[in-house]
Amino acid sequence: MRKILIGLIAFVIAQTDTAQSDEQQRFAKGKELFETTCSICHSIQMPLNKNYDQQKWNKVVNKMAEKMKHKHKHKRLDELTDEGKGLIVNYLVNAIPPKK
Numbered sequence: 001m002r003k004i005l006i007g008l009i010a011f012v013i014a015q016t017d018t019a020q021s022d023e024q025q026r027f028a029k030g031k032e033l034f035e036t037t038c039s040i041c042h043s044i045q046m047p048l049n050k051n052y053d054q055q056k057w058n059k060v061v062n063k064m065a066e067k068m069k070h071k072h073k074h075k076r077l078d079e080l081t082d083e084g085k086g087l088i089v090n091y092l093v094n095a096i097p098p099k100k
């Protein structure tokens with residue numbers, strides 16, 4: 001019985017570890033995507049100075065993705081997928097400290 005319990009605890013800890021590094025990976029990917037794609041037309045410091053919530057970031061990132069589509073010289077940016085947008089929003093929401 002004891003062995004099973006220890007095994008169970010180890011399993012739960014391992015699961016929690018994985019969940020955390022997944023979140024860290026998402027954050028790192030979002031940061032990279034933000035720094036490479038959102039720096040093309042303006043500074044990345046400008047969005048970093050905004051105090052938006054998740055809903056507002058979703059709107060802004062969608063608006064920016066639309067702008068990218070109309071810029072043919074940035075064809076690569078057509079590749080900003082829904083997943084990519086989600087990663088950027090996730091990064092922004094977590095990276096920017098809320099200002100009061």
Ligand code: HEC
Pocket residue numbers: 034037038039040041042046047050060061064065067068071074077088
């Ligand atoms: C194709 C060029 C282009 C790219 C790429 C781009 N932006 Fe913009 N962005 C603009 C322009 C032009 C404006 C100013 C006009 C406006 O606000 O619509 C702007 C304005 C903004 C603003 C201020 C206006 C607002 O609604 O708050 C934010 C924040 C912003 N961009 C964030 C981003 C983020 C985040 C990304 C990456 C997902 C990004 N931008 C990528 C062109 C771009």
